[in-house]
Structures are given as C-alpha cells and as structure tokens.
Amino acid sequence: MSNNQSPTLVAYSEVQKHTTRDSCWVIINGQVYDATSIIDSHPGGSAVLLKNAGKDATKAFAPIHPPDTLASLPPEAHIGPVDPRTIPESKDEPTEEDKRIAKAVENLPPPEAALNLRDIEKLAESVLTSTAWAYYRSAGDDEMTYDENAAAFKRFWFRPRVLNKISKVSTATSMLGCPMSLPIFISPAALARLGHPDGEMNLVRAANTEGIVMGLSNNASCSIDEVMSVRQPNQPLFFQLYMNRDRSASETLIKRVERTGFKAIMLTVDAAVPGKRERDQRAKGDVSVQGPSHGKSGTAGLGVAHEFTGADIPWIHSLTSLPIIIKGIQCVEDAEMAFKYGAQAIVLSNHGGRELEYSPAPMTTLLELYSKRPDILFRREVYIDGGVTRGTDVIKALCLGARAVGLGRAPLYGNGVWGEAGVLRVIQIMREEIETCMRLLGVTNLDELTPALIRYGDQPALAKL
Ligand code: HEM
Ligand SMILES: Cc1cc2nc3c(=O)[nH]c(=O)nc-3n(C[C@H](O)[C@H](O)[C@H](O)COP(=O)(O)O)c2cc1C
Known part of the structure; x- marks a missing residue:
C-alpha cells in the first residue's frame, strides 16, 4: 500500500472467519490483527486469544497491555482497519456486574469522605x-x-x-x-x-x-x-x-x-x-x-x-x-x-x-x-x-x-x-x-x-x- 492510498477496509464478517489456532484474528481499537504467530508464546496464554478470536477484543486488551504492545507483533500481523459499516450493532444488555458498578459509582462519596485507607x-x-x-x-x-x-x-x-x-x-x-x-x-x-x-x-x-x-x-x-x-x-x-x-x-x-x-x-x-x-x-x-x-x-x-x-x-x-x-x-x-x-x-x-x-x-x-x-x-x-x-x-x-x-x-x-x-x-x-x-x-x-x-x-x- 503506498502512502497516498487509503488502507483497504476489512469486513467484520471476514474477521469472524479466523477463530482457530491456525488463523486467529482480533480487532483492537478498530484495527484488525492476526495473532496467530503469538498463540503459543502469548504471555497471557493461548486460551484468552482464542476466546477473543474473530471479534472485538479491545475491552479485554486495553486495561492490561500498554499501547505499544502491538508493535511487538510482526508488521504483517496488522491486517488493516475494520470496516465500521460492517460491525453489527451491539445488543449488549448491561450485566449484573455492570449494574452493580453503575450503582456503586453513583453512590460514591467525595474523596475527603474517606477517613482511612480501609x-x-x-x-x-x-x-x-x-x-x-x-x-x-x-x-x-x-x-x-x-x-x-x-x-x-x-x-x-x-x-x-x-x-x-x-x-x-x-x-x-x-x-x-x-x-x-x-x-x-x-x-x-x-x-x-x-x-x-x-x-x-x-x-x-x-x-x-x-x-x-x-x-x-x-x-x-x-x-x-x-x-x-x-x-x-x-x-x-x-x-x-x-x-x-x-x-x-x-x-x-x-x-x-x-x-x-x-x-x-x-x-x-x-x-x-x-x-x-x-x-x-x-x-x-x-x-x-x-x-x-x-x-x-x-x-x-x-x-x-x-x-x-x-x-x-x-x-x-x-x-x-x-x-x-x-x-x-x-x-x-x-x-x-x-x-x-x-x-x-x-x-x-x-x-x-x-x-x-x-x-x-x-x-x-x-x-x-x-x-x-x-x-x-x-x-x-x-x-x-x-x-x-x-x-x-x-x-x-x-x-x-x-x-x-x-x-x-x-x-x-x-x-x-x-x-x-x-x-x-x-x-x-x-x-x-x-x-x-x-x-x-x-x-x-x-x-x-x-x-x-x-x-x-x-x-x-x-x-x-
Ligand atoms: C494480539 C492480541 C492480543 C490479545 C487479544 C490479548 C489479550 C489478552 C488477554 C485477554 C489477557 C488476560 C489474560 C488473563 O486474564 O489471564 C492477556 C494477558 C497478557 N498479555 Fe495479551 N493479548 C494480545 C497480545 C499481546 C502481546 C503482543 C503481548 C506482548 C508481547 C501480550 C502480553 C500479555 C501479558 C504480559 C499478559 C499477562 C497479563 C496478566 O495476566 O497479568 N499480549 N492478553
Ligand atoms: C496488584 C499488584 C501488582 C503488583 N505488581 C508488582 C510488580 O509489577 N512489580 C513488583 O516489584 N511488585 C509488584 N507488586 C508488589 C508491590 O510492589 C508491593 O511490594 C506490595 O504491594 C506491598 O504490599 P501492600 O500492597 O500491602 O502495600 C504488586 C502488588 C500488587 C498488589
């Protein structure tokens, strides 16, 4: 791809096909990555990669990995941006945990109300x-x-x-x-x-x-x-x-x-x-x-x-x-x-x-x-x-x-x-x-x-x- 060409968008349905050890793709921050080469060496284990394969893994990835982590993948592992028009609308209902956290956040006192570390x-x-x-x-x-x-x-x-x-x-x-x-x-x-x-x-x-x-x-x-x-x-x-x-x-x-x-x-x-x-x-x-x-x-x-x-x-x-x-x-x-x-x-x-x-x-x-x-x-x-x-x-x-x-x-x-x-x-x-x-x-x-x-x-x- 030359610099003045816009990158080819990857359809979500294409990402969904790569869910195995032999071909494991994930979406992170709107970009598609081929994680197959690190299946056996991933420090967090292969199971988590396979669990997130074929879908958007941003929520699982972001809190654990510094942003420069993906630079350690081979350059060809970066497939390209996912086509946003092909992403199915999320119908995620809030889980019991989401509800518990939302309620706790709503009831949070200001920091000064905490008197001690406990x-x-x-x-x-x-x-x-x-x-x-x-x-x-x-x-x-x-x-x-x-x-x-x-x-x-x-x-x-x-x-x-x-x-x-x-x-x-x-x-x-x-x-x-x-x-x-x-x-x-x-x-x-x-x-x-x-x-x-x-x-x-x-x-x-x-x-x-x-x-x-x-x-x-x-x-x-x-x-x-x-x-x-x-x-x-x-x-x-x-x-x-x-x-x-x-x-x-x-x-x-x-x-x-x-x-x-x-x-x-x-x-x-x-x-x-x-x-x-x-x-x-x-x-x-x-x-x-x-x-x-x-x-x-x-x-x-x-x-x-x-x-x-x-x-x-x-x-x-x-x-x-x-x-x-x-x-x-x-x-x-x-x-x-x-x-x-x-x-x-x-x-x-x-x-x-x-x-x-x-x-x-x-x-x-x-x-x-x-x-x-x-x-x-x-x-x-x-x-x-x-x-x-x-x-x-x-x-x-x-x-x-x-x-x-x-x-x-x-x-x-x-x-x-x-x-x-x-x-x-x-x-x-x-x-x-x-x-x-x-x-x-x-x-x-x-x-x-x-x-x-x-x-x-x-x-x-x-x-x-
Ligand atoms: C390419 C996509 C990647 C995805 C989707 C991914 C996903 C994950 C997930 C979900 C965990 C949590 C495991 C657990 O809860 O037990 C994890 C852990 C970890 N990943 Fe990745 N990872 C990716 C790439 C990488 C890369 C390239 C590196 C570094 C070379 C890396 C380093 C780590 C480390 C050090 C942990 C351990 C964190 C811990 O359990 O304390 N990951 N990864
Ligand atoms: C969640 C967590 C992660 C930690 N990660 C590291 C680490 O990456 N490197 C390290 O030297 N110590 C690590 N520690 C140990 C702390 O540096 C420190 O020794 C310990 O938390 C002190 O005990 P305290 O939590 O009772 O204050 C970690 C501790 C916790 C609780």
Missing part, C-alpha cells in the same frame, strides 16, 4: 470489576503472609515522649538523594489501568503533587512514553525491573530507562514464578491444573530469569550509572549479599504476600536486620513495604531503622475509586496520620525516630536507654 479499600471493592478487584487484592495460597504483613506492625507499641515541644513537625526526607515530603513511596504495581483508563499516569501525577517517589512496574499498563509524558521535569521516578530470561532484552530496557530519566532501578527478586493466587484464578474462571512454574495469576514471574544471582548485580551496574535497589529481601544474609554485590539500597518486601506463602512480614525481617546487623541500617538505605494501612505503621518502621515505606495496593485502590484524586487522598491520609503520630510521640523530625521510641509487645524498650 474506607478506600471497601469502596474499591464496590466499584471495580470482579476481575480487577481479585487481581489487586489477591495474595498467595491461604493469604497467611498477606495477613501477617499487617499483623506484624500491631506487635510493636510506642514509648511516647510527652514532655517535648512539638509545635512544628517536618516529615521531609529523601530516597537515594531524591527529596520527598513524606517517608512513603508508591511501590511498583502492575496494571493500574484495570482501575482507571489513565492507569499509572494518575499515580505519577499524584506522586508529583504530593512530593513522593513513585516506582513504575516493569509490567505497567501504561507505556514508558505515556508515563514520561505526564512526569514533571526531574520528578523522581524509579523503574522496577524483572530480569528477563533474555539478557539482551533487559540490557535494552535498562539503557532505555536511564535515557528516559528514571532516577534508579528497583530490581525485584522475590517473584521468580507467580505465586498461587486463587482469588485471581477464580475470578478469571481459570481453574486449570497448574504446574509449579506455570501459574499465571498475574504478571509477576512471566519471563523472569531463573539463573539470576546476587553476583549478577555488577552486570547491571556495567550497563548503567543509575543506583540499584534490590526489592524483595527477606533475611539478613540476602541483605548482606545485596550490599556486598553493590546494591545502593534494598526493599524488605514479600511482594505484598502475593508470592511465597509463609514468607516473613517485612517488619519481622526489619527486626532481624536490626538485631543482627544494625550497622546496615545506620549506614545504608533500607526501605520496606507490605501491609501498611496507617501512619503509625510507617513511623514504627522508621523507628526500627527503615528510611522509607512503600504502599502497593492502597494507591491502586484510590486510583480505581477516584482516579488521580483517589491516589492523592491516599497520600493525604498518610500525611495526616504520620504528622499526628509524630506529634503524639513527641518528635518533630524524622531523624528523631529511634528504636528507643518503640517496644516489641510487652518487652522492654528495644534500644538501650
């Missing part, structure tokens, strides 16, 4: 599709680790100093030199578009308004170009990376990440295969028997290199001058190893309980680090995430030596309920709770948070007084 979580459950809710909320096996992440914070209690002056409180800090107005960051989490059409772009905008760092997931539903189009100059974004089995693909991505202006690489190491997330599987109607490495409840683990070790961290350093943060550390030995091989920081995390069931709560790992290698906490930047629902959780982690604390689900829930305004509300609630906690604890500055201000259960103070 309020936002409840609203998210009411307005999200059942598959989006299940994807966000799901966790591994019996969700013991998911529950434990939050429970571990509850075992720490404060030792407030009530005779201090607390008129002015500063919550300012930094991560790897990037200034932040609060000691919290948005943990990288995939598929924000499942909750809102602007997806991760809402998180970027809210993080900028509130002055915090955001981690962008390797499996984000917005493309890097989309994210960068809303990022403010110099806004600190960290890129979360899964090491690809294909090293050259990782190499290309790492170089692109540096070129586009990310401030750090956050390498996730706790998700070599996807955890067994039954909530998610059930919502998708995917109850097929899974082999140990073939679970597909989510993007984590898809194509992740299995031979990666700490000794490969220098290889990443050889490709980029960006600092490297290792995310997913769960014991003191791996913390030592990450720093030994040149990591600039670590995140104590178990992926929000979505990966290994019975992995320790990050607060428990932090306590282990504090007990065995307190010097690491004094000298290096150690962050944690998982199970944070209150400002007091953040302050407890900082008392024990963490520098900043990540939130994974909460921003996704806020985004799903009110878009950007919901993410802002999540951060504002944390700000209010953190400031109140500091005042009542008798501190005005994050540097004053020390182990002397907390105790473990009924035990005496953690630090020597």
Whole structure:
C-alpha cells in the first residue's frame, strides 16, 4: 500500500472467519490483527486469544497491555482497519456486574469522605470489576503472609515522649538523594489501568503533587512514553525491573530507562514464578491444573530469569550509572549479599504476600536486620513495604531503622475509586496520620525516630536507654 492510498477496509464478517489456532484474528481499537504467530508464546496464554478470536477484543486488551504492545507483533500481523459499516450493532444488555458498578459509582462519596485507607479499600471493592478487584487484592495460597504483613506492625507499641515541644513537625526526607515530603513511596504495581483508563499516569501525577517517589512496574499498563509524558521535569521516578530470561532484552530496557530519566532501578527478586493466587484464578474462571512454574495469576514471574544471582548485580551496574535497589529481601544474609554485590539500597518486601506463602512480614525481617546487623541500617538505605494501612505503621518502621515505606495496593485502590484524586487522598491520609503520630510521640523530625521510641509487645524498650 503506498502512502497516498487509503488502507483497504476489512469486513467484520471476514474477521469472524479466523477463530482457530491456525488463523486467529482480533480487532483492537478498530484495527484488525492476526495473532496467530503469538498463540503459543502469548504471555497471557493461548486460551484468552482464542476466546477473543474473530471479534472485538479491545475491552479485554486495553486495561492490561500498554499501547505499544502491538508493535511487538510482526508488521504483517496488522491486517488493516475494520470496516465500521460492517460491525453489527451491539445488543449488549448491561450485566449484573455492570449494574452493580453503575450503582456503586453513583453512590460514591467525595474523596475527603474517606477517613482511612480501609474506607478506600471497601469502596474499591464496590466499584471495580470482579476481575480487577481479585487481581489487586489477591495474595498467595491461604493469604497467611498477606495477613501477617499487617499483623506484624500491631506487635510493636510506642514509648511516647510527652514532655517535648512539638509545635512544628517536618516529615521531609529523601530516597537515594531524591527529596520527598513524606517517608512513603508508591511501590511498583502492575496494571493500574484495570482501575482507571489513565492507569499509572494518575499515580505519577499524584506522586508529583504530593512530593513522593513513585516506582513504575516493569509490567505497567501504561507505556514508558505515556508515563514520561505526564512526569514533571526531574520528578523522581524509579523503574522496577524483572530480569528477563533474555539478557539482551533487559540490557535494552535498562539503557532505555536511564535515557528516559528514571532516577534508579528497583530490581525485584522475590517473584521468580507467580505465586498461587486463587482469588485471581477464580475470578478469571481459570481453574486449570497448574504446574509449579506455570501459574499465571498475574504478571509477576512471566519471563523472569531463573539463573539470576546476587553476583549478577555488577552486570547491571556495567550497563548503567543509575543506583540499584534490590526489592524483595527477606533475611539478613540476602541483605548482606545485596550490599556486598553493590546494591545502593534494598526493599524488605514479600511482594505484598502475593508470592511465597509463609514468607516473613517485612517488619519481622526489619527486626532481624536490626538485631543482627544494625550497622546496615545506620549506614545504608533500607526501605520496606507490605501491609501498611496507617501512619503509625510507617513511623514504627522508621523507628526500627527503615528510611522509607512503600504502599502497593492502597494507591491502586484510590486510583480505581477516584482516579488521580483517589491516589492523592491516599497520600493525604498518610500525611495526616504520620504528622499526628509524630506529634503524639513527641518528635518533630524524622531523624528523631529511634528504636528507643518503640517496644516489641510487652518487652522492654528495644534500644538501650
Ligand atoms: C494480539 C492480541 C492480543 C490479545 C487479544 C490479548 C489479550 C489478552 C488477554 C485477554 C489477557 C488476560 C489474560 C488473563 O486474564 O489471564 C492477556 C494477558 C497478557 N498479555 Fe495479551 N493479548 C494480545 C497480545 C499481546 C502481546 C503482543 C503481548 C506482548 C508481547 C501480550 C502480553 C500479555 C501479558 C504480559 C499478559 C499477562 C497479563 C496478566 O495476566 O497479568 N499480549 N492478553
Ligand atoms: C496488584 C499488584 C501488582 C503488583 N505488581 C508488582 C510488580 O509489577 N512489580 C513488583 O516489584 N511488585 C509488584 N507488586 C508488589 C508491590 O510492589 C508491593 O511490594 C506490595 O504491594 C506491598 O504490599 P501492600 O500492597 O500491602 O502495600 C504488586 C502488588 C500488587 C498488589
């Protein structure tokens, strides 16, 4: 086709003929694609392609794939635009789920009405599709680790100093030199578009308004170009990376990440295969028997290199001058190893309980680090995430030596309920709770948070007084 010729329109009836493994066509955003070549390699499996074959797959495709995904298909896979006159009129009646969501949206209160993160979580459950809710909320096996992440914070209690002056409180800090107005960051989490059409772009905008760092997931539903189009100059974004089995693909991505202006690489190491997330599987109607490495409840683990070790961290350093943060550390030995091989920081995390069931709560790992290698906490930047629902959780982690604390689900829930305004509300609630906690604890500055201000259960103070 030459440039001045208009493309040949494809009749809908033609698309309908291609519904098998041998010829699988789909319509996405008015364009017809031949997906036959990826039937066996599609990361989401072949069943979903065949389920959508011969029809308009836009609704299934758009919230999950960044817009540049289709560029990875061979050029001949783009058949051309569908002829709009041949598309049968949709007689889709609203489903029970459509009705439930419409009603919940109609009854949504304004963001200010949410007093805490639990309020936002409840609203998210009411307005999200059942598959989006299940994807966000799901966790591994019996969700013991998911529950434990939050429970571990509850075992720490404060030792407030009530005779201090607390008129002015500063919550300012930094991560790897990037200034932040609060000691919290948005943990990288995939598929924000499942909750809102602007997806991760809402998180970027809210993080900028509130002055915090955001981690962008390797499996984000917005493309890097989309994210960068809303990022403010110099806004600190960290890129979360899964090491690809294909090293050259990782190499290309790492170089692109540096070129586009990310401030750090956050390498996730706790998700070599996807955890067994039954909530998610059930919502998708995917109850097929899974082999140990073939679970597909989510993007984590898809194509992740299995031979990666700490000794490969220098290889990443050889490709980029960006600092490297290792995310997913769960014991003191791996913390030592990450720093030994040149990591600039670590995140104590178990992926929000979505990966290994019975992995320790990050607060428990932090306590282990504090007990065995307190010097690491004094000298290096150690962050944690998982199970944070209150400002007091953040302050407890900082008392024990963490520098900043990540939130994974909460921003996704806020985004799903009110878009950007919901993410802002999540951060504002944390700000209010953190400031109140500091005042009542008798501190005005994050540097004053020390182990002397907390105790473990009924035990005496953690630090020597
Ligand atoms: C050509 C048409 C395509 C269609 C209709 C399509 C459709 C889908 C659907 C419906 C899912 C959800 C699976 C589930 O719920 O379990 C999915 C998942 C996925 N697709 Fe595609 N896809 C297409 C092409 C691609 C391409 C070209 C790529 C990248 C090379 C890709 C990457 C993925 C990934 C990474 C997932 C996993 C998301 C998750 O479950 O977390 N897809 N796809
Ligand atoms: C829906 C969802 C998707 C996630 N995707 C990623 C990801 O792509 N990469 C990653 O390193 N962590 C991912 N995580 C884990 C988060 O970065 C973070 O560790 C976790 O959510 C923290 O727990 P919380 O949700 O209790 O705050 C994801 C978490 C959720 C809930």
